[in-house]
Amino acid sequence: MKIGQFHSDNILFLAPMAGVTDLPFRKLCKTHGVGWVVSEMVWSHKHLYETPKTQRRIDHNDEVAPKIIQIAGGDPIMLAESAVLNVDKGADIIDINMGCPAKKVCNKLAGSALMQNEQLVDEILCTVVNAVNVPVTLKIRTGWSKDNKNALKIAQIAENAGIQALTIHGRTRDQKYTGNAEYDLIAEIKQRIHIPVIANGDITTPEKAKEVLAYTQADALMIGRGAHGNPWLFQQINDFLQTGRYQPAPNLTQKLDTIIEHVKAMHSFYGDYMGVRFARKHITWYFEQVTELDLTKARQHFNKLTTPEAQIDFLAYTF
Numbered sequence: 001m002k003i004g005q006f007h008s009d010n011i012l013f014l015a016p017m018a019g020v021t022d023l024p025f026r027k028l029c030k031t032h033g034v035g036w037v038v039s040e041m042v043w044s045h046k047h048l049y050e051t052p053k054t055q056r057r058i059d060h061n062d063e064v065a066p067k068i069i070q071i072a073g074g075d076p077i078m079l080a081e082s083a084v085l086n087v088d089k090g091a092d093i094i095d096i097n098m099g100c101p102a103k104k105v106c107n108k109l110a111g112s113a114l115m116q117n118e119q120l121v122d123e124i125l126c127t128v129v130n131a132v133n134v135p136v137t138l139k140i141r142t143g144w145s146k147d148n149k150n151a152l153k154i155a156q157i158a159e160n161a162g163i164q165a166l167t168i169h170g171r172t173r174d175q176k177y178t179g180n181a182e183y184d185l186i187a188e189i190k191q192r193i194h195i196p197v198i199a200n201g202d203i204t205t206p207e208k209a210k211e212v213l214a215y216t217q218a219d220a221l222m223i224g225r226g227a228h229g230n231p232w233l234f235q236q237i238n239d240f241l242q243t244g245r246y247q248p249a250p251n252l253t254q255k256l257d258t259i260i261e262h263v264k265a266m267h268s269f270y271g272d273y274m275g276v277r278f279a280r281k282h283i284t285w286y287f288e289q290v291t292e293l294d295l296t297k298a299r300q301h302f303n304k305l306t307t308p309e310a311q312i313d314f315l316a317y318t319f
Contacts, residue, residue, distance in 0.1 A: 001035070001196060001220045003093055003165045004135030006066040010035025011213075011241075012234050013167070013198060015224030016070040016095065016139070019281070023059050024265035028258070029227060030064060033235030036220075037068065041097050044073030044082035056269070058089055066092035070139070072100065072111060076124045080131035087132050094132060096124065098154070099139040099169050112141045112173035121154055125161035139167040139200075142185045145174040155189045155197075163195060167222050170201035177225070187216040198222050204233075206240035213241070229285025231258065252290065259286050260315050267308040279311055 001011045014021060014029045016038040026037040040057045060067045069091040071082045083094045098121065100111030114121055129136045138158050143149030151168055158166055168189060170181035181201025190197045199218035203209050204226035213221060226233055232249055239246040250258070262282065267275035280303050287299050298318075305311050 003066070003137060003196065006092065006135070008035045010238065011220040012036070012237060013200075013220060013222040014038065014227060014234075015167075015200060015222045016041055016097070017224055018100075020228070022056065022266075022269065022278075023061065023063065024262060024269050025231075025282070026063065028262050028265070029231050029234060032231040032258075033238050034223075034227075034231075036066070037063075038095055039067075039069045041070050041072045041100065042082065042086070044071050044075065044078040058086060058091075059269075060090050068093040068095055068137075070095040070097050072097040074114060074120070074124075076120075076127035079124055080127045083128050083132045083136070087134055091134065093135045093137060094128065095137045095139060095167075096128060097139055099141050099167070112144065115140060115150060115154055115173070116144050116148070118150065118153060118157060122157045122161060125158055125163055129162040135164040136162065137165040137167070138163045139169070141169045141171055141173055142182070143172045145172050148172075149185060151185055152189050152192060155193050159193045159195050165196040165198060165219075166193070167198040167200050170199070183212055183216050186218060190217050190219075196220065200224065202226075206233075206237045206246050209237045210241060229282065229287070229289045231262075249289070255286070255290055256315055259283070260312060263311055263315065264308075267311075272308050276306060276308060276311060 001008055012034050014026065014034045014037040018040050021038065021040050029037060042054060042057050058069060067090055069086045071079055071086065071094060073079045086094060097111055098114045140151055140154055142151045149172065155166055168186045170183050170186055183199065186197065186199050196219040198220040199212050199216045200222035203212055203221055203223050209221055223233065236246040263279045266278045270278055283302050284299055302311065302314055305314060
């Protein structure tokens, strides 16, 4: 897989997910076999760049290149300015979000709402590509609705604008995350354009990863919700694609070692107050993967803990 001057034999991407793919989680997934990671979505509005949330989202301290920042918005100039600012802060690749289906994003004519306006898409992509000297990539959906699947047209616009890789989530905006992802249009687009295509949507097992890769002939795979509480998935997929076999999930002790490492990293990154709260979200996902636990009781107890020390003690000494 190659994006600009960056190359990796690893074809797995961690999807950008707001409130999930922060620096601690990106680093953790890197240690468990993902090849490429993308930041949480960063709004292009200048006045937000000094807020603690945005400062954390553009934090790439000690992160291995390529550092990929995803930006969002609907104004070409503001997006270009955001791209320049992030490159100045160390971004190696800029990714443009035209795939988020969230109402609060689409209501601002951003995310997947942009796919309704192909002329604006063209203007945005050309403006951002011309503003920076690093590769620019794009993430889209199959279209706005089942009757308006224009991903192929957007893909062609992107290629002509100089976009260097395209990620396609196999759902329309209207579907959000319901139903099943479909891959027919991704496969067609792969045959019709010449830039790398990354397939995304419902890739939750090594077997599904191999199936989607074979069906779409995509250059790479992007995994989002399948990684919630399951960073071990990436190495399993790598192994299965290379050998046709993969190791089962780690045992309880190994899982807890990883969970504790991640929780400590969140405490350090966010501070005691916010770190404890961010840990609760990830712990819910982890506990769903730890079948040896009574999920309901463990989660309820953990969510009542209010200090980093109490969270670590619970994880280290309860099981």
